[in-house]
Amino acid sequence: xxxxxxxxxxxxxxxxxxxxxxxxxxxxxxxxxxxxxxxxxxxxxxxxxxxxxxxxxxxxxxxxxxxxxxxxxxxxxxxxxxxxxxxxxxxxxxxxxxxxxxxxxxxxxxxxxxxxxxxxxxxxxxxxxxxxxxxxxxxxxxxxxxxxxxxxxxxxxxxxxxxxxxxxxxxxxxxxxxxxxxxxxxxxxxxxxxxxxxxxxxxxxxxxxxxxxxxxxxxxxxxxxxxxxxxxxxxxxxxxxxxxxxxxxxxxxxxxxxxxxxxxxxxxxxxxxxxxxxxxxxxxxxxxxxxxxxxxxxxxxxxxxxxxxxxxxxxxxxxxxxxxxxxxxxxxxxxxxxxxxxxxxxxxxxxxxxxxxxxxxxxxxxxxxxxxxxxxxxxxxxxxxxxxxxxxxxxxxxxxxxxxxxxxxxxxxxxxxxxxxxxxxxxxxxxxxxxxxxxxxxxxxxxxxxxxxxxxxxxxxxxxxxxxxxx
Amino acid sequence: xxxxxxxxxxxxxxxxxxxxxxxxxxxxxxxxxxxxxxxxxxxxxxxxxxxxxxxxxxxxxxxxxxxxxxxxxxxxxxxxxxxxxxxxxxxxxxxxxxxxxxxxxxxxxxxxxxxxxxxxxxxxxxxxxxxxxxxxxxxxxxxxxxxxxxxxxxxxxxxxxxxxxxxxxxxxxxxxxxxxxxxxxxxxxxxxxxxxxxxxxxxxxxxxxxxxxxxxxxxxxxxxxxxxxxxxxxxxxxxxxxxxxxxxxxxxxxxxxxxxxxxxxxxxxxxxxxxxxxxxxxxxxxxxxxxxxxxxxxxxxxxxxxxxxxxxxxxxxxxxxxxxxxxxxxxxxxxxxxxxxxxxxxxxxxxxxxxxxxxxxxxxxxxxxxxxxxxxxxxxxxxxxxxxxxxxxxxxxxxxxxxxxxxxxxxxxxxxxxxxxxxxxxxx
Numbered sequence: 001x002x003x004x005x006x007x008x009x010x011x012x013x014x015x016x017x018x019x020x021x022x023x024x025x026x027x028x029x030x031x032x033x034x035x036x037x038x039x040x041x042x043x044x045x046x047x048x049x050x051x052x053x054x055x056x057x058x059x060x061x062x063x064x065x066x067x068x069x070x071x072x073x074x075x076x077x078x079x080x081x082x083x084x085x086x087x088x089x090x091x092x093x094x095x096x097x098x099x100x101x102x103x104x105x106x107x108x109x110x111x112x113x114x115x116x117x118x119x120x121x122x123x124x125x126x127x128x129x130x131x132x133x134x135x136x137x138x139x140x141x142x143x144x145x146x147x148x149x150x151x152x153x154x155x156x157x158x159x160x161x162x163x164x165x166x167x168x169x170x171x172x173x174x175x176x177x178x179x180x181x182x183x184x185x186x187x188x189x190x191x192x193x194x195x196x197x198x199x200x201x202x203x204x205x206x207x208x209x210x211x212x213x214x215x216x217x218x219x220x221x222x223x224x225x226x227x228x229x230x231x232x233x234x235x236x237x238x239x240x241x242x243x244x245x246x247x248x249x250x251x252x253x254x255x256x257x258x259x260x261x262x263x264x265x266x267x268x269x270x271x272x273x274x275x276x277x278x279x280x281x282x283x284x285x286x287x288x289x290x291x292x293x294x295x296x297x298x299x300x301x302x303x304x305x306x307x308x309x310x311x312x313x314x315x316x317x318x319x320x321x322x323x324x325x326x327x328x329x330x331x332x333x334x335x336x337x338x339x340x341x342x343x344x345x346x347x348x349x350x351x352x353x354x355x356x357x358x359x360x361x362x363x364x365x366x367x368x369x370x371x372x373x374x375x376x377x378x379x380x381x382x383x384x385x386x387x388x389x390x391x392x393x394x395x396x397x398x399x400x401x402x403x404x405x406x407x408x409x410x411x412x413x414x415x416x417x418x419x420x421x422x423x424x425x426x427x428x429x430x431x432x433x434x435x436x437x438x439x440x441x442x443x444x445x446x447x448x449x450x451x452x453x454x455x456x457x458x459x460x461x462x463x464x465x466x467x468x469x470x471x
Numbered sequence: 472x473x474x475x476x477x478x479x480x481x482x483x484x485x486x487x488x489x490x491x492x493x494x495x496x497x498x499x500x501x502x503x504x505x506x507x508x509x510x511x512x513x514x515x516x517x518x519x520x521x522x523x524x525x526x527x528x529x530x531x532x533x534x535x536x537x538x539x540x541x542x543x544x545x546x547x548x549x550x551x552x553x554x555x556x557x558x559x560x561x562x563x564x565x566x567x568x569x570x571x572x573x574x575x576x577x578x579x580x581x582x583x584x585x586x587x588x589x590x591x592x593x594x595x596x597x598x599x600x601x602x603x604x605x606x607x608x609x610x611x612x613x614x615x616x617x618x619x620x621x622x623x624x625x626x627x628x629x630x631x632x633x634x635x636x637x638x639x640x641x642x643x644x645x646x647x648x649x650x651x652x653x654x655x656x657x658x659x660x661x662x663x664x665x666x667x668x669x670x671x672x673x674x675x676x677x678x679x680x681x682x683x684x685x686x687x688x689x690x691x692x693x694x695x696x697x698x699x700x701x702x703x704x705x706x707x708x709x710x711x712x713x714x715x716x717x718x719x720x721x722x723x724x725x726x727x728x729x730x731x732x733x734x735x736x737x738x739x740x741x742x743x744x745x746x747x748x749x750x751x752x753x754x755x756x757x758x759x760x761x762x763x764x765x766x767x768x769x770x771x772x773x774x775x776x777x778x779x780x781x782x783x784x785x786x787x788x789x790x791x792x793x794x795x796x797x798x799x800x801x802x803x804x805x806x807x808x809x810x811x812x813x814x815x816x817x818x819x820x821x822x823x824x825x826x827x828x829x830x831x832x833x834x835x836x837x838x839x840x841x842x843x844x845x846x847x848x849x850x851x852x853x854x855x856x857x858x859x860x861x862x863x864x865x866x867x868x869x870x871x872x873x874x875x876x877x878x879x880x881x882x883x884x885x886x887x888x889x890x891x892x893x894x895x896x897x898x899x
Contacts, residue, residue, distance in 0.1 A: 024501070024503075026524060026525075026526035027520070027521045027524075027526075028503065028512045028515065028516065028520075028521055028524070028526050028527050028530065029501075029502070029503040029508070029512070029526055029530070031511065031512075031515050031520060032502050032503055032507075032508045032511045032512055033502055035484055035511055036484065037483060037484045037485055037486075038484075039483065041515075041518070042515075053499075053501075079486060079489075080486060080502075081485065081486060099499075099500040100499070100500070102500075118500070120490060122490070141485070141486075141487065143487055143490055143491075143547075144486050144487060144489055144490050330546075330547065334547070334548070334549075334550070337483050337548075337549060338481075338549050338550060395477070395480075395481065
């Protein structure tokens with residue numbers, strides 16, 4: 001790899017900050033860290049010079065000061081699971097791995113917990129459960145996703161936003177290291193979040209552009225009760241109408257509102273050993289902080305579903321049956337990922353335009369140019385509304401075609417987003433979506449973002465390329 | 472594309488496996504010591520992004536082959552046999568390590584350790600290289616009267632534990648030298664042979680392991696199972712060679728063992744540890760045409776004779792134990808319910824740890840030959856987890872047993888082999 005910096009000097013200097021054992025510089029490991037879930041290989045310009053693993057915010061500060069002074073790019077990411085390419089470095093860089101900073105402290109008497117950026121959602125959830133609390137963040141990657149990554153992308157993931165809002169809305173304060181090395185503490189230690197001008201929100205969802213989140217303080221959320229429903233449909237259009245009607249009729253928002261199209265329902269149900277449905281399936285979870293509340297909400301949802309055009313809808317009381325139904329969704333992901341290279345999309349239209357957006361996503365299958373007539377299926381958090389339309393091509397497809405195909409699907413599904421009023425959802429908005437920002441919001445908006453970034457990061461060291469849309 | 476590479480390439484890089492891997496979770500959370508990392512490192516190596524170097528060896532040989540990643544990948548990923556892919560990677564790397572072309576510290580260390588094991592296994596039919604009557608002493612005073620159609624196949628595993636324990640600490644002490652490449656100047660086996668003579672064995676451990684094998688033998692007898700024992704030719708199965716990917720040597724060795732067994736008229740082996748059971752049942756057939764040996768584990772045999780077993784009860788022990796499923800036993804061999812059925816039927820209360828059955832956690836043992844510090848961390852974590860259920864741990868693998876015993880003092884637990892519990896309850 002052609003180096004614009006002297007790797008030996010860099011390793012040595014960083015070892016002076018974090019200790020030699022926390023600077024990884026062998027090529028195989030650097031490539032491992034550069035690789036993200038994109039189905040095409042890492043290229044030379046993606047490979048970090050080093051992986052550096054600081055133990056605390058002071059070390060992060062020293063690293064950033066050093067990098068800023070030398071103008072060396074720094075890439076920060078959580079567990080590296082971004083589905084829009086945010087986790088893959090766009091330029092040779094220092095890759096900051098915050099997994100050593102994963103302390104979790106729960107303060108029930110203060111009404112919050114604090115966690116180091118590298119703490120895994122799964123671990124936090126398990127710790128919180130001991131205090132009868134939940135973590136209101138539900139990504140499929142929760143086993144490994146870090147709280148730093150979740151807050152930096154502000155993803156509500158599977159959850160319907162109307163149920164819990166975004167995770168950032170639970171954040172009381174952050175510890176952030178600026179690209180120039182200053183350590184900033186934002187927010188409050190009270191459960192009362194400040195109204196008015198307050199910088200916490202600037203860093204929530206900033207995708208590593210404005211600073212490195214090193215610690216998160218979040219409000220404790222009491223345990224919830226849930227009730228689950230399933231509805232079987234003849235036609236996808238009836239599913240889409242149900243979502244539109246749900247918002248229009250002010251039905252209490254569900255925590256989860258998933259759907260499987262007819263193909264997905266067939267393979268998902270088959271995988272978990274349930275009878276094959278004849279059409280699409282909707283899977284819903286209602287929640288409340290009191291048990292009676294959730295019973296009432298579930299009944300209300302059931303009555304609503306019954307006036308829609310369905311084959312059958314019911315509340316599932318049997319835990320085993322529910323586990324199967326819920327797992328069927330993950331099984332669809334397994335099914336398609338085991339057979340094809342999948343280009344996923346995230347289409348989040350204005351609710352009333354969901355039906356049109358859906359049909360456009362289906363029609364796109366026949367219009368793609370980089371690979372003709374891919375396989376198609378769709379599922380996702382339709383009640384959010386989020387539509388994950390998948391365009392799938394054979395494993396044998398060469399690396400360069402895979403990359404072009406992924407990029408085309410991204411661009412053209414973002415066009416659908418723009419046409420129907422959507423803007424990202426749970427996957428974040430830079431990386432492969434940088435062009436989307438320009439297309440949707442125009443130059444003034446984009447340039448403003450660039451100026452904010454420049455104010456905080458004058459040498460553009462942090463996550464360089466993600467805002468520029470460089471590949 | 473090479474079939475192996477295309478299998479590695481199926482990994483969709485979801486990384487959902489990483490935190491189930493003990494060498495990721497417990498050792499600083501570094502991705503190259505995770506299933507995901509190992510798959511990627513091997514994939515990019517085969518794609519020609521880099522040549523073999525120490526970081527690759529470190530990544531690939533720190534894998535415990537505990538197969539916990541296989542379960543996760545089966546549930547959330549591409550259902551790759553991740554651990555098997557890593558083992559296959561070892562098979563390719565081990566050839567290079569042994570051919571002396573790599574002079575790096577990690578390669579030197581691995582080569583020396585491999586050579587030591589190979590020398591011993593090939594010449595003396597066990598990894599520690601003993602020729603004396605040590606292996607068969609457990610059977611002194613026993614009348615093993617069956618013919619050899621069915622044999623009790625110890626594969627020297629339990630007997631080996633006190634030596635293995637010492638050999639590993641010797642390897643640990645000599646690591647600096649091994650990494651420099653002592654093997655090229657002084658034949659490692661010779662050097663080691665000299666050292667091994669002076670080893671002071673842990674007498675209690677010798678006694679314990681002998682009792683374990685003896686108890687198994689006696690219980691089978693009492694249940695009317697007829698079997699023979701090959702004494703001096705009850706040789707090691709070669710399981711370690713398989714784990715280390717020393718496939719060419721394994722092939723020769725397996726053929727040798729098979730010949731010995733056939734020559735003695737063996738048709739069926741009753742194994743007493745999971746590693747031997749696995750290799751004889753699942754791996755030997757890959758190397759031997761028209762393989763016709765039947766293999767079974769003694770716990771399976773016992774579980775089919777529960778009524779007769781109950782008739783042997785002497786003491787109703789009113790206590791509870793926490794059960795530790797050995798990885799190979801549960802995830803590879805699928806022997807999960809049988810030990811529980813037996814213990815519960817005999818009146819023992821079996822406590823189930825959260826990570827049990829298919830989700831059991833590794834004892835760390837499989838990488839102790841080269842990375843004993845890692846093993847120590849992994850074993851301690853597991854013992855501490857088990858301890859929250861009961862301070863009496865029961866397991867059925869000699870490697871788990873050895874590693875847990877090592878940490879039993881500081882964690883204040885008692886570690887028993889499955890057969891030890893039985894011998895306390897039954898009239899033998």
